[in-house]
Amino acid sequence: MNAQRHFQIQVTNRQQAFSVPEGELLLHAMEKACQQAIQVGCRGGGCGLCKIKVLEGAFHTKRMSKAHINEHEAEAGFALACRVFPESDLVIESDYFNDLSTQQTA
Numbered sequence: 021m022n023a024q025r026h027f028q029i030q031v032t033n034r035q036q037a038f039s040v041p042e043g044e045l046l047l048h049a050m051e052k053a054c055q056q057a058i059q060v061g062c063r064g065g066g067c068g069l070c071k072i073k074v075l076e077g078a079f080h081t082k083r084m085s086k087a088h089i090n091e092h093e094a095e096a097g098f099a100l101a102c103r104v105f106p107e108s109d110l111v112i113e114s115d116y117f118n119d120l121s122t123q124q125t126a
């Protein structure tokens with residue numbers, strides 16, 4: 021029997037959590053779990069809407085456009101959730117597209 025591993029993803033700024041089966045894309049798994057912790061756009065690495073910062077944990081990514089994630093950002097843990105495969109439990113922050121996290125609505 022092959023028991024598939026699952027990784028727990030904590031989204032600190034949204035105070036939400038969901039699990040991702042090993043080998044599955046982070047954003048895809050979030051949508052399957054009916055969560056809205058990360059903004060969803062093109063699902064293909066083109067729009068940058070799903071930009072996150074990984075605070076803790078291991079992951080690898082498919083190729084990401086430097087227009088959305090430059091080298092310095094990649095080194096700092098920024099990634100596009102639609103291109104991220106978790107390799108361990110992760111602690112992340114979402115809402116980095118155009119720095120929406122700092123915008124306040126009255």
Ligand code: FES
Nearest residue numbers: 061062063068102
């Ligand atoms: S959803 Fe568009 S880049 Fe991830």
